[in-house]
Amino acid sequence: MFLSRSRSGAEAPRGEKGVSRQAAEAPPGQGPRPGTEGPTGGADERAEGREMSAGATSSVGPERDSGGPPGGTQLQGAAPDVPAAGQGAAGRGWSPPAGTGTAPAQVRISLYRQMATMRAFEKRAYDLFLEGLVKGTSHLGLGQEAIAAGFGEAMRPGDYTFATYRGHNHCLARGVPMARIMGELMGRSNGLMAGKGGSMHLTSVEHNMMGSYAIVGAHLTIANGAAWSAKLRGSGQVTVCFFGDGTTNIGAFHEALNFASVYSLPVVFVCENNLWMEYTPIQSVTAVARPAADRAGAYGLPPVVIDGNDADAVYAVASSALEWVRSGAGPLLIEALTYRHGGHSRADPGKYRPEDELSSWLARDPLPRFRARLVESGTDPAMLDAIDLDIDAAVARAVEECRASGPPDTNLVTADVFADGGATWRR
């Protein structure tokens, strides 16, 4: 029982803050990934820690691997007092770190590897689409890799990710094997969901990649739930929820942001502002210039815009934001400016976009930019080349694995509608 009657009952003494939290069980199968040794934010619960400055956030060490439960597992651990409605502390007081930060070299190499992996993976996915092997729709994040990588590196293994249909990169960032993702895109039996979900619904609970969602806005509210649960369980897990600029105009965005702020939930909302919805520029249908940041104040949150094409900057901001949010200071909303290199979805060539807009963003491609900066700061280019070769080989192996997998068993059509494994609705 993680919520004992004596603590939550009416008779329970209120105001016991900072009850020591038992280390949460790591989810099965989840070892640390290389490159996640970033700062471990304080997991200390401060239900009333509002207006706390980032500098004051204490760092506690031991639970580096404070992974929470995957779906459905009930966790042990003392519960902090969740503030009653409206006692919530919004994340006021936080601001992103100045400059691009000074991540350890190891982290930066990992950032590079991540981005290069994403890039190679998606380019291959595009080729496979042209070959007719990726049959359903798919939405590439080409050009947006720095955001997924930067946050992915800063997150702990137990933290939760929620992403959209444009979620390949976020899956990779959580360590989901390429072959499983590619298999899903190809509708093969080795797919992450054996072809049942498809590219828009990539989910790997094992990696705390809690899903990719295809209805604009919905997952922001669901992400709140994971954050609420983490808070109640006192697990120290943070939820990170990614979405696009267009998503800021749908009702669920508004409800989710207010809700997160009211209950001071440990969630970071990351708006990947790539300037476009499907084929309509966000600017043309939004009342404010910065679709997320200019709305932050409506939820008592600070306005934050970052360069989403700079992996160092994203990593630095992500680390700081995660630490802040993990401290119990409430949610944050971060708008990361970026651009998708291709069209909205598979066949779309994206021709509706002004030439100069596209070229100026291609000039800010996060991958060569980061690589150049790495080399500039002393990294041996040969080492990066070796990583690239590694990745190419890994992608090739993944594709082979997919090609070798057959189509999913058609019995799956009626499997797992209900928990008993089937689709039976009658007796």
Add this chain to the structure above:
Amino acid sequence: MFLSRSRSGAEAPRGEKGVSRQAAEAPPGQGPRPGTEGPTGGADERAEGREMSAGATSSVGPERDSGGPPGGTQLQGAAPDVPAAGQGAAGRGWSPPAGTGTAPAQVRISLYRQMATMRAFEKRAYDLFLEGLVKGTSHLGLGQEAIAAGFGEAMRPGDYTFATYRGHNHCLARGVPMARIMGELMGRSNGLMAGKGGSMHLTSVEHNMMGSYAIVGAHLTIANGAAWSAKLRGSGQVTVCFFGDGTTNIGAFHEALNFASVYSLPVVFVCENNLWMEYTPIQSVTAVARPAADRAGAYGLPPVVIDGNDADAVYAVASSALEWVRSGAGPLLIEALTYRHGGHSRADPGKYRPEDELSSWLARDPLPRFRARLVESGTDPAMLDAIDLDIDAAVARAVEECRASGPPDTNLVTADVFADGGATWRR
């Protein structure tokens, strides 16, 4: 044809602004009500009139009665160029007039009459509920009359009202006869909708009272539609949409405000902040202190909070806001602070509210406060007493009319599901 092909076709010259607008037909049965001779705002269309100061708004005279069409009627009139998406001008630059304004004496008497009518009507409705004659639910606006009266006085007959289930006052403000409203509350055949809608759905298209809506948030989006239509038709009509503080946390609020701002729609959103949702204080579940005003910036709108218990102030602000919005400068969002004297709905005694909160607001009851101010500024109290007596008599007559009305014909159960008058779904 109100939108000629030549103007809207691709070949049409763009950028013809300020095309002279033909006076719109007044809807049938809609004479001017006494007390609506407020300032007639400029109906000049300025599709690109952003950042315009209120002072610069030109006043044009002739279409005092520029009533638009009631539901379904197709109107004549040249169409202005509606800005394409994103060209919309938000209402930046407007601010509420300082002080409480100096409305003509005649307007102030009308304000008094309106508020006193609302008060007497609702008190009687409550008595009838206690007598078991008002059978369904009902939501009284006791204590919130100054908002309905102030806006009602400032609106032109052709302007549209959208209200919530707490809409009796807004109906009365548009001149809907008391007996029809009371009949609806009592489920009698003389009811405004012959009992089919009930207290929560009061609608009188004849009075451009375009409905009371019982699902929180929805009608803000619908109000936009009326405003869009008025704009396209070039009718100069303004839409005023009333809703509560609790409504600011639902998704539809967000979508509606952004939409109105993007297309620069002629609509005024009025949040009647009575501090409470049903039984939950708005403060406890909202991320910001001022649920509407602190969100205005998210839609490029100025934050506006007014004293909703001061009829003079409401009238002054309403007049200025309507004029601004009518000029084509885009929507406004106004938060009017007020308090409901009773519970949320009929049987609720509202006991959950702190004693001192209630008493402090009762001390600011808009009706005696306004009466005292009138008398102070020279109005003969005897005249006000005469108005009160008049109203009492009118309420009594209305109730008699309702008592004399039978229940609605049960044939109505299947009437008017479809336009052919019936409910036939088959052939």
Add this chain to the structure above:
Amino acid sequence: MAEMTYRDAVAAAIAQEMAHDPSVVLIGEDVGAAGGVFKATVGLLEKFGPNRVVDTPISEQAILGAAMGAAMTGLRPVAEVMFSDFFAVCWDIVANEIAKARYMTNGQVSLPLVIRTANGGGVRFGAQHSQSVESWAMSIPGLKVVAPSTPRDVIGLFAAAVRDPDPVIFFEQKSLYPTKGEVEEGELVDELGRASTRRQGTDVTVVALAAMVPRALDAAEALAQEGVSAEVIDLRSLVPLDVTTIAGSVARTGHLVTVEENPRLCGWGAEVASIVAEECLFDLDGPIVRVTTPHAPLPAADALEDAAMPSVARIVEGVRRSLA
């Protein structure tokens, strides 16, 4: 045994489950301090504290989304949608997200959650607060759907719903809140998917749900006067649907009448009727009759609403038609 209202049974049921399992949390508008707008959650905040009984903003999507995310990650949330009509403002979370998550993830995600809601008409709330929408839920694969007709079943079925590993939509019929019934002492846990034969009969099978059950029983009583023996089945749960009990009864009676508060088209009555028309056609000795409201919104005025709802007289008339 104690007599209890349906309303109090709801609070008792929630209390039973919150006491039984500390991962059960209650979330919704006015569910805490106010004890619910129908007073069906009175005392729970006092008993279980604000960590586990959460008053929310008017944000149905946020409420159900939070329930979903929490259910994925170790809690067993019970979320309230105040009136079932409001499912329309959050249907995406129910129908597109909650219902499909397990399937789309090939079984990775479990959503042990319950959404409670006040359903149905008869209390003069008008068209936007009186709908019976249990068939909306039934039509979405991945949801279980429960609708008790007695205080006792409120507790037994609610406990089953909370302990079920699948998302369950739990319909409390608002017109039943003030009704009373006997409830046995001690923990009560039923099984989902078992209909209950409330009255045995030989001439016709009358299938009803929630508030239509007592009405069908009254009709059966009236029919008995004229020598017609009606069997009355209370479905209790639409998913799983107890086809066995229905088909067994029709095999004996040869006649089927369904009674639902829904408008005419595509309600669960149509589903039951068409299952019987497919699987038991040759058992039938007369037409399958569905008694519903007309295909119209529900009117507010008492005289009109009463005329719209299936009345005892209309049920009796329906049975007569099925026997003709």
Add this chain to the structure above:
Amino acid sequence: MAEMTYRDAVAAAIAQEMAHDPSVVLIGEDVGAAGGVFKATVGLLEKFGPNRVVDTPISEQAILGAAMGAAMTGLRPVAEVMFSDFFAVCWDIVANEIAKARYMTNGQVSLPLVIRTANGGGVRFGAQHSQSVESWAMSIPGLKVVAPSTPRDVIGLFAAAVRDPDPVIFFEQKSLYPTKGEVEEGELVDELGRASTRRQGTDVTVVALAAMVPRALDAAEALAQEGVSAEVIDLRSLVPLDVTTIAGSVARTGHLVTVEENPRLCGWGAEVASIVAEECLFDLDGPIVRVTTPHAPLPAADALEDAAMPSVARIVEGVRRSLA
């Protein structure tokens, strides 16, 4: 006569109606500059300008609310909901507001509007972009519901929908967009509520809609090989529903099979089946068989989706069962 795709017929239909009536406006996400995500509105912005063809934010509630408010006040809006699954994010506006406004106001409010949407599966979009939700609309009193199966019907039925004084939900089946058909020249306006008998037959009545119509015709062809004569009825509109044509056919054939893309429970097939079981029971010589998808979300992978959808083989098998 010209050959035209279903996709192009949509644009042609909208153009016809916008030219016919200047109060017709088109609003939706990406409908203007992009010509629609399914390229079904190409050329309309160029032809009718940005006053009448409006690109919107991702705000389905705001879009449909605007359509409703505009319809109340003199316009005839055509609003697009990009995928019919997204009705779930704006169902309140459709089911609680648009459908009920005329009724609740005792006839004061007219809502001459059309909501177009891309419906159904078969194109590997997965569970949240492939649903057939025409039965959701059918179940709500106050809505008319149309679903053409041919390019010609797209135009004729769309014109009827736009000119109808009631709100019409217009389902474009996405798997049909690339299909071609002959369309006569000149203005085309049909009447709502008339089914079309696409193939005459004597042994069994097969009732289908939209993409299931060609499939049912293929099945009828296959059945003809084995000596079974199937009559295929294309419903074209669910509300009004052409019961006359269905009942007339069943009276001749004695057998009924419905074919729908919907999941098993509470689809329009159940409604049609139960109407026949109530009104034509004694015409039936065999069980009414409904062919549907399983009661499961639609899977994304091609192999799985194909297995889920009603196939020619499954329709043939259904007919055999009805004749057994």
